[in-house]
Amino acid sequence: MFVLKGRIIDGTGNSVIEKGVVVVEKNKIKLVCKEYEYRTPEGVEVIEVEDGTIMPGFIDQHVHLGMGTVNSMLMYTMTPYEKTCQAVWDMEKLIEAGFTTVREPGGFAHQLKGPIQKGLVNGPRISASGKILTQTGGHVDVYKKFPIELNEVTLLGVIADGTDAVRQAARMQFREGADFIKTCTTGGVTSQGNTNTASQYSISEIKAMVEEAEMHGSYVAAHAQGTRGIKNALVAGVKSIEHGMFMDEECIELMVKNDAWLVPTFSIAHMYMENIDTLPEWVVPKIKASYEAHYKSFEMCHKAGIKIGYGSDFLGDPSICPYGKNSMEFERLVHAGMSPMEAIVAATKTGSEIIMRADEVGTLEEGKLADITIVTGNPLENINLLTDADNIKIVIIDGKIRKNTLNENKINSIVV
Numbered sequence: 001m002f003v004l005k006g007r008i009i010d011g012t013g014n015s016v017i018e019k020g021v022v023v024v025e026k027n028k029i030k031l032v033c034k035e036y037e038y039r040t041p042e043g044v045e046v047i048e049v050e051d052g053t054i055m056p057g058f059i060d061q062h063v064h065l066g067m068g069t070v071n072s073m074l075m076y077t078m079t080p081y082e083k084t085c086q087a088v089w090d091m092e093k094l095i096e097a098g099f100t101t102v103r104e105p106g107g108f109a110h111q112l113k114g115p116i117q118k119g120l121v122n123g124p125r126i127s128a129s130g131k132i133l134t135q136t137g138g139h140v141d142v143y144k145k146f147p148i149e150l151n152e153v154t155l156l157g158v159i160a161d162g163t164d165a166v167r168q169a170a171r172m173q174f175r176e177g178a179d180f181i182k183t184c185t186t187g188g189v190t191s192q193g194n195t196n197t198a199s200q201y202s203i204s205e206i207k208a209m210v211e212e213a214e215m216h217g218s219y220v221a222a223h224a225q226g227t228r229g230i231k232n233a234l235v236a237g238v239k240s241i242e243h244g245m246f247m248d249e250e251c252i253e254l255m256v257k258n259d260a261w262l263v264p265t266f267s268i269a270h271m272y273m274e275n276i277d278t279l280p281e282w283v284v285p286k287i288k289a290s291y292e293a294h295y296k297s298f299e300m301c302h303k304a305g306i307k308i309g310y311g312s313d314f315l316g317d318p319s320i321c322p323y324g325k326n327s328m329e330f331e332r333l334v335h336a337g338m339s340p341m342e343a344i345v346a347a348t349k350t351g352s353e354i355i356m357r358a359d360e361v362g363t364l365e366e367g368k369l370a371d372i373t374i375v376t377g378n379p380l381e382n383i384n385l386l387t388d389a390d391n392i393k394i395v396i397i398d399g400k401i402r403k404n405t406l407n408e409n410k411i412n413s414i415v416v
């Protein structure tokens, strides 16, 4: 058992507790209250957080671990072994930046849950979709230049056409340990040979995946950028729209009707714009054409009260989107129109809902798992405090301290 004392932002969006106490017993939060309401028992370790803030561990709801590059054509030159090593590196950086949970819509992170649980590697909690269901010629189909077999080694996508094939592909992901299903209902910024406004998959194919996911007690998340593909996804019952760049009023109505989430992923788009000269030539016109529309769609969703998640869509490319810097989404969400508190809720409480684990993580409340991040200063006054991993002083996952850079004198004998 140990006690954290200091300013608390609990992730619910409620007001800050300036002088609070979080009591951790084993792997759970036993109590959250004001300091004067609690008397620390004799001999219990206390971490005094002076000029800092105690928060729930952050949840990045759109990551792809171990991809190593933003160039979809180079992704296929990395072996699964290289990708696994890259993923281990990515996870270390995520924890250093305060992320205690990630959601991966597409990749192999579901295979990392076991090694993390066994203690073989250090990693955050993971909610993952397994491979992305894509139609022939779809966003994550590698075509034109490469043989079809390469889809197997990307660890990113699986091609399935027709309702029977998508049902089987969805069932296969669940069999492999997926928590939800990811598909693409439009082309994308990074894929070669299609536009990001082109629709992919018929409504009946998307419906078949939705039915399979719902039978499994889960849902479908859709990479959807163009208007028609967003609508098709929502009409078919998709629960989470990833990117959602070109929305119109009808999209918003459907979002409200489905009680759907938007995970906008501004960070990756921003880093593409910042590094435009280094990008493959097919990416450049698409990112330029969608950049502004992306923020407009967000504004419409935000105004309509749609729940918005925190997702960086980073891929671990060392020069453009290394993990650790995925915390820039805090700044992007505020830039897009959220208050700092709303951005924090997006990365905590809303994230826990999107991974279907709201009863376990996402807020500092009695009975929840002790996933806690402590940052220097007050992020409500300066959201950028959260975007530099050096400001992340302590990270606790499941009651265990995974990072600790606070002054040694102030943490008594608690060790990692």
Ligand SMILES: [Zn+2]
Pocket (backbone or CB within 6 Å): 062, 063, 064, 105, 106, 313
């Ligand atoms: Zn993505």
